[in-house]
Amino acid sequence: MSKQKVALVVEYNGAAYKGWQAQKYDVATVQESLEHALTKIANHPVNVICAGRTDAGVHASAQVVHFETDAVRPERAWTLGVNTHLPSDISVVAAKNVGEDFHARFSAVSRRYRYVIYQSEFRPAILAKQVTWTYKNLDVERMQRACEYFKGTHDFTSFRAVGCQAKSPVRTILNFSVDRFGQYIVLDVRANAFLHHMIRNFAGVLMTIGAGEQPVEWAKTVLDAKDRTQGGITAPPFGLYFVDAEYPSELEAPTVALGPHFLPYKQEAEYVLPS
Structure with missing residues (x-):
């Protein structure tokens, strides 16, 4: 059989x-x-x-x-x-x-993650290890401007873990947005593939910029450095969710609604896959 x-x-x-x-x-x-x-x-x-x-x-x-x-x-x-x-x-x-x-x-032609930050004076008991907590006030508009530097094809050495085993640090970011839903701030990123700790290192840089501790342009400085030691902290794993893998339509892969389910749905901006 x-x-x-x-x-x-x-x-x-x-x-x-x-x-x-x-x-x-x-x-x-x-x-x-x-x-x-x-x-x-x-x-x-x-x-x-x-x-x-x-x-x-x-x-x-x-x-x-x-x-x-x-x-x-x-x-x-x-x-x-x-x-x-x-x-x-x-x-x-x-x-x-x-x-x-x-x-x-x-x-899979792309993968999508959402990183969920909970902004509050007090640490949460509900969803305690399902969101990343910060007591700092984060400026979402600054974070959005900063993540624009990451879109496209780049050498992301500054955002890969020291022990990353990928043969190449080059990846293509297809979409990257930062949105606020009440006390949740959500980093939503799609790429052809990701490096080890890449999104958590994005989050560390963007949270630092959102808190006003570095200028928006620091995102580009870190990217251009191609040096992990210049990239600041690696954010905790708790807020990170694998939310989508995209496949050619002819393969008819199973699909579900965008998650995690405690967040509102947000339409993803259109993008063009690289040739």
Whole structure:
């Protein structure tokens, strides 16, 4: 019997996990939990491939994965059935049979994250490890002007972690916006791909500028330096959400509404993929 390829959209609160990727040490990871639940439904070992690995403490509202199986199951088995075997902080929210050409990682043409900052005099108890708290007053307009320097294709050495294993620091930022929703300030960024800690380092620079501690032009100074030591702090992981992976329409990948669900929906500006 030929194998069927299935794509899933997975939502998770990453606070209790050492990141997405299964590890050889006995630590909790999202991948390991998901594969265990899928194995229960498929009745054979299942290995999944994701659109983009997330670090410890990072969340997702629309992580895309695929796996192959020779088990014949209705799509509801891969959602409702799998969810009965998952912890409460991980949920499969969409499933679809896809063609053999689909690959969760290599077929993706872009990825999108939202970084959620909660601005208040007092630290939050609700959503404590699902938002990044700051007591400082942040100027969203300054942050928006600063992030314009990051759009386009650049060498982002200043924004990659020291231990980043990517072969090249060059990435293309397709969209980058900063919006306020009440006490939430949201950095919304789409790129062809991201470097390790790249968005958290963006957030560190933009929060410093928003607080008035550096001029708007400092964003360009850091970018042009191509030196991580010039990039300021790495913001915490708590506010970071993987919210979308984009695929060519002909692959018919499963989709869900933009998350995380406690934020209002915002229409993304149009962009043109680089040729």
